[in-house]
Amino acid sequence: MTTEPRSAATVRPPGTVRPAGVATAAAGAEPPPAPGLRERKKAARRAALVDATHELVGAHGLDGVTVDMVCAAAGVSTRTFFNYFATKDDAVLGHAPWELDAGTAAVFAAGGPSGHLLDDLVTLLAPVLRDPPLGRDRMRRALELAAEHPRLMAHHVAWMDQQKDRLLDVVRSRLGDGSPHLVDTVTGLVLLLAHSTFVRWEAAGGAGDAEAHARAVVADLRAVVTA
Amino acid sequence: MTTEPRSAATVRPPGTVRPAGVATAAAGAEPPPAPGLRERKKAARRAALVDATHELVGAHGLDGVTVDMVCAAAGVSTRTFFNYFATKDDAVLGHAPWELDAGTAAVFAAGGPSGHLLDDLVTLLAPVLRDPPLGRDRMRRALELAAEHPRLMAHHVAWMDQQKDRLLDVVRSRLGDGSPHLVDTVTGLVLLLAHSTFVRWEAAGGAGDAEAHARAVVADLRAVVTA
DNA sequence: CTGCAACTTTGCAGTCAATGCAGTTTTCGC
DNA sequence: GCGAAAACTGCATTGACTGCAAAGTTGCAG
Numbered sequence: 001m002t003t004e005p006r007s008a009a010t011v012r013p014p015g016t017v018r019p020a021g022v023a024t025a026a027a028g029a030e031p032p033p034a035p036g037l038r039e040r041k042k043a044a045r046r047a048a049l050v051d052a053t054h055e056l057v058g059a060h061g062l063d064g065v066t067v068d069m070v071c072a073a074a075g076v077s078t079r080t081f082f083n084y085f086a087t088k089d090d091a092v093l094g095h096a097p098w099e100l101d102a103g104t105a106a107v108f109a110a111g112g113p114s115g116h117l118l119d120d121l122v123t124l125l126a127p128v129l130r131d132p133p134l135g136r137d138r139m140r141r142a143l144e145l146a147a148e149h150p151r152l153m154a155h156h157v158a159w160m161d162q163q164k165d166r167l168l169d170v171v172r173s174r175l176g177d178g179s180p181h182l183v184d185t186v187t188g189l190v191l192l193l194a195h196s197t198f199v200r201w202e203a204a205g206g207a208g209d210a211e212a213h214a215r216a217v218v219a220d221l222r223a224v225v226t227a
Numbered sequence: 228m229t230t231e232p233r234s235a236a237t238v239r240p241p242g243t244v245r246p247a248g249v250a251t252a253a254a255g256a257e258p259p260p261a262p263g264l265r266e267r268k269k270a271a272r273r274a275a276l277v278d279a280t281h282e283l284v285g286a287h288g289l290d291g292v293t294v295d296m297v298c299a300a301a302g303v304s305t306r307t308f309f310n311y312f313a314t315k316d317d318a319v320l321g322h323a324p325w326e327l328d329a330g331t332a333a334v335f336a337a338g339g340p341s342g343h344l345l346d347d348l349v350t351l352l353a354p355v356l357r358d359p360p361l362g363r364d365r366m367r368r369a370l371e372l373a374a375e376h377p378r379l380m381a382h383h384v385a386w387m388d389q390q391k392d393r394l395l396d397v398v399r400s401r402l403g404d405g406s407p408h409l410v411d412t413v414t415g416l417v418l419l420l421a422h423s424t425f426v427r428w429e430a431a432g433g434a435g436d437a438e439a440h441a442r443a444v445v446a447d448l449r450a451v452v453t454a
Numbered sequence: 455c456t457g458c459a460a461c462t463t464t465g466c467a468g469t470c471a472a473t474g475c476a477g478t479t480t481t482c483g484c
Numbered sequence: 485g486c487g488a489a490a491a492c493t494g495c496a497t498t499g500a501c502t503g504c505a506a507a508g509t510t511g512c513a514g
Contacts, residue, residue, distance in 0.1 A: 038461075038510055066499065077464045082501065117454050150389060157388045158381030181430070185423045185447045192415045200408055220412045225452040227344050265481055265490075293470065304493045309472065 050094040089155045094142045096133040109173035122214045129210035143202040277321040316382045323360040336400035349441045356437035370429040
């Protein structure tokens, strides 16, 4: 590292804080295997880069910021930036790797928990929406920016589209291999669901439970389709 | 122009061919105002650029082709290329300006023709799907490429998302200003519809009527949502 | 706490997409 | 034909992004 560490994301020791509450209701849940220093540093850096980007964009506007500026601010080489993000815009949007909870996914694949496809989709997505990989605040800022800049929104949509594969697998296990088109359409529907939820959530100023917004979207969909 | 004209898209004189049939059922329809030379040349060039791009990509792969190569092949300056397409990928995808048929749009906005939102959406989109601005073949090739290259598909989705505004207006006039979220969700649904239709159409090898595929998608949606 | 293997970061050189500008050429409407 | 508007072109420049090989870190035995 070059000079001083970034303020924002200090590397905290492993199994400490735990967000104060709730043992996630459901079953099992082996304690997240306390990632090593390497992992934590990586996450911190990613977050720091996103933060630096957001600050600079706030100050100079989206196109007034160059990757080099961000790197300077975050104390990282340009080359490294691209080890973390494929694109400048990815940093703005805070796109980070994410996982579907394995347990929930299994339940979904088996046709549960409610048996209603759309409802179960919401259940499936809720955890990710509830705490996104980089935290709500960063996501919130990213969405605000996306709402302002069409290019970003487009990029975001595109990114979501690329995440489809993850979902495709799960949906396929639930629906079976018989109807590939159906699977595809459903997956698209999931994206729409996620997107609309984001938008509403953001429009509400980030208030309320993401899941609630998702349910509202589902209600709308039902109304429209059956009308 | 530098040397020789491109083979593919010759500039044809104005009010000639007319696709042999059907006076578009509905009312009025002033004959398309026979665009002047300028317009025709522009369209031809756009098409030529897309063709050149497709050929080169076929020969060298998506990333083996530079904008300069395309320009050389099409006999156009690099600078001009970017007067036609905002992006290299836009050329690959053959993104061109398009219009919603004013008459059909009006009918839709008024709640017609069938009164069922989804069905009417299909009716609304059918003309554009049926003859896309640059012709089916080019669209077909573009979709094939998009299916191969995730980046392109992403770009395409993003592009469609940017076209939303056009639709947003129409959907809003139909649904009223009361429920902005609903409008937004419906518009997303339209995109999903268009996209899924494309995909199926492409998967079918470009065979059959796009509208038929669209109706199939709608059927799937109904099944899923009401299940 | 030593040492090796695996993983990251970094600097550098290079490619190429994309844009602004200013001067020419082409088309339009009369 | 003729002037105005629109399109095309070359050029110079910026900045995103990549490959590579040389350091620097971390993980994990021994």
